[in-house]
Amino acid sequence: MLPVKKHVIPALLFVFNFFAFNALAQQDNYIQMLEKKNHWVDSVYNKLSRKEKVAQLFFVRAHTNKTKAFEDSISRVIQDEEVGGLVFFQGGPVRQANLINRYQKDSKVPLLIAMDGEWGLGMRLDSTISYPYQMTLGAIQDNNLIYKMGQQVAYDFKRLGMQMNFGPDMDVNNNPDNPVINYRSFGDNKYNVAKKGIAYFKGMQDAGLLTTAKHFPGHGDTNVDSHLELPLLPFTRQRLDSLEEYPFREAIAENISGIMIAHMSIPALDSTKNQPSTLSRKIVTGVLKDSLRFKGLIVSDAMEMRAVTKYYPNGEAELKALIAGNDIIELSLDSKKAILKVKKAIRKGLISDTEFEAKVKKVLAAKYWAGLNIPTNVKTANLVADLNREPARDLVQQLSDAAITLVKGTPDAIRINPLEKTAIVSIGVDQHTVFQSELAKWSSGCHLFTVNKSTPVADLNRILELLKPYYQVYVSINDTRTRPQSKLDYSNGVKEFIAAIAARNNTVISVFANAYTIAGLPGIEKSTGVLVGYQYSPEMQRSAVRAITGQLKPIGKLPVSVNVYFPTGAGL
Known part of the structure; x- marks a missing residue:
């Protein structure tokens, strides 16, 4: 047995001054530390x-929303194969804390624990905070x-006992039909993507992640996809x-600790047929390490994805990825077989x-930098x-307030008049929204209407008639899906209903x-005002209400071309 003690980052009492709680953060960043003997x-x-x-x-x-048999199987993999780290997916925080404590005890060398947390723990775990999506952040100035x-x-x-975030996403999303990046990107402007990504990862790294x-x-x-x-x-x-x-080059200049390689065929960089960039030495070593001089951790995208497994089964992909220049192989389909092959x-x-x-x-230096040389447990209390x-x-509310974007109209034009008869219409939902309940507080004579994704045309026409006497109409368009795609799943009748409302005087759409x-909503540009809130969250709905009621000036900028x-x- 190795004389290496198990460790999980200690659970410290929360203090808002991060530099007070972050006793384990290193004086040097990870890239600087690599240059020193350890x-x-x-x-x-x-x-x-x-x-x-x-x-x-x-x-x-690793998961915490699966069976005990699954959890036990991961424990056996840690003990038998002695892997270097875990990537956690869906589950809950207390369950995950307990599992991390167990798994660290199972491992001779401390495990490096990672997760995809592009918008925080809420991307994977229940009972935790979700920060705004990166497209929303792209609007912030x-x-x-x-x-x-x-x-x-x-x-x-x-x-929670984790040391690595597989984020931020620094892809430039210049294809509106992108099915896998899209709202996960800061936008389609490379300069904005770079600046936002650097701000995000520097905040994390300066706090020891x-x-x-x-x-x-x-x-x-x-x-x-x-x-x-x-x-x-x-x-x-x-x-x-x-x-x-461009964004990756800028991130390297600012000492980002890790970069993940995409699974893509890129003939201009490597013309090998059906070879993902993850497995290309010309790309990983030739471009990223040699040309761009990146010295940090190079992480493969998940090796279980079809872009890889379709052409390189049975551990061949993992070997090729390491030969290409990757340092961490993420989510091998058969790690035991792949380890032996390597x-x-x-x-x-x-x-x-x-x-x-x-x-x-x-990899070991990353563990040391993150404090894994000092053994502790995750405390589940509080x-x-x-x-x-x-x-x-x-902070989530502050970020939302800073992102809300007025792309049509002026602050005065969208301002609610509390003395006038007002209609507040929420579309794409089956019940009243936060937007409606919050805005209704500012009008003495308002009525609320809801339209779901497929309300019959006859009902929509009836609502249009009912709206005629109202002096001002405020509309919210809502996508309640977990992952907001580029096209709304509304019926054509509902889309025509939106165009009909937008054509009327004194209509403001959020x-x-x-x-x-x-x-995909032709005619929306005819409305008196259009606010973009980017995602269906209570905080963004409150931000729109604050803009409409004059509590804040909507200063966000659209991060993509619509x-x-x-x-x-x-x-503005």
Whole structure:
């Protein structure tokens, strides 16, 4: 057995001053630390067998919403295969804390625990805070707010015993039909994407969390989901250099700790047929490491995705990914088989000893930087309360207030007159919304109407007749789906109903949906005012009400181009 003690980041009492609680954050950032000799890293490395060293490069899937049999199976993988880390998915915080404590005890070398938390723990876990989507953040003009969000997200991760966030997404989403990135991107302007992404990851890293910009060299201009098939990026090297790679180049200059590689076919960089960029040495080593001089952790996208498994089964993909230059292999379909295959390849010289040693030590250095050399447990007492603390919730509202965008009309034109007869119509829902209940407080004579996604045309015509006597009509368009897509799932009749309302005088429309959905609502530009709220959250609905009632000035800027009426940068 190794004399390496198990560890999970300690659960500290919440203090809003992050630098007070962050005693484990290093003076140097991770990239700077890699340049220095580290006794703990060397000591652990020298005690590992070759198989154990290979296993440090493999991160496997974990859940807390599955059966005990599944949880036990992960425990056996940790003990038998001695993997380097876990990636947690759906579940709950207390269950996850307990499992992390168990799994750390199962492991001889401390596990590096990661999660996709692009909008915080709420992306995966119940009973936790969801911060705004990155498209929403793309509208914000004060990047310091996004830095503060990064600090809050880092606190959440560390409080739960995790050390690495697979975020931010730094893809430039310049394809409205992108099925997999879309609202996960800060937008279609490369400069805005870079600045927002840097603010976000610096907030996290300064608070002691490892971060991962994704998906290099850029997954924004594709209409194929790499979970299902291998996307093609058919652009020239010049285009890729100047656009897709720009945010990653800027992130590298600001010492981001990790970068995740996309599963994409990119002929301009590597013409090998059906080979994902993850498995291309020309791309991972030639472009990212040699040309862009990235020295941090290189993480593969999930190796269980069809873009990889369709063409490279049975551990072949994992081996090719390591040969290509990746340091962490995420979610192998068969880690046991892949580890053995990599071990044999090293013995045959397919991966040099020098390069292999550097990979393992980079992973161990990440563990040291994150404080995993000091053993502790996650404390479950007050965990849910800590993860739902008031300052964090206040910040979600501040971010929403800063993002709300007026793309048509003026603050005066959209202002509610509390003395006039007012109708408040919410569309795409089956019950009254936060927008309606909050705005109704500001009018002495208002009536509320709801229209669901497929209300019959006869009912819609009846509502149009009922709205005629109202002096002012406020409409909210809502997408209640968990993942807001580019097109609303409304009936044609409901879309025509929206156009009919927009054509009337004194109609103000608030869109609590993906900004791209506006392109599928012809006639909306005729309304007196259009507010874009980007997502269906209580906070964004309150922000719209604050703009309509004059409590705030809507200063957000549209982060994507919707159509000729609403281009990138539209707003006050």
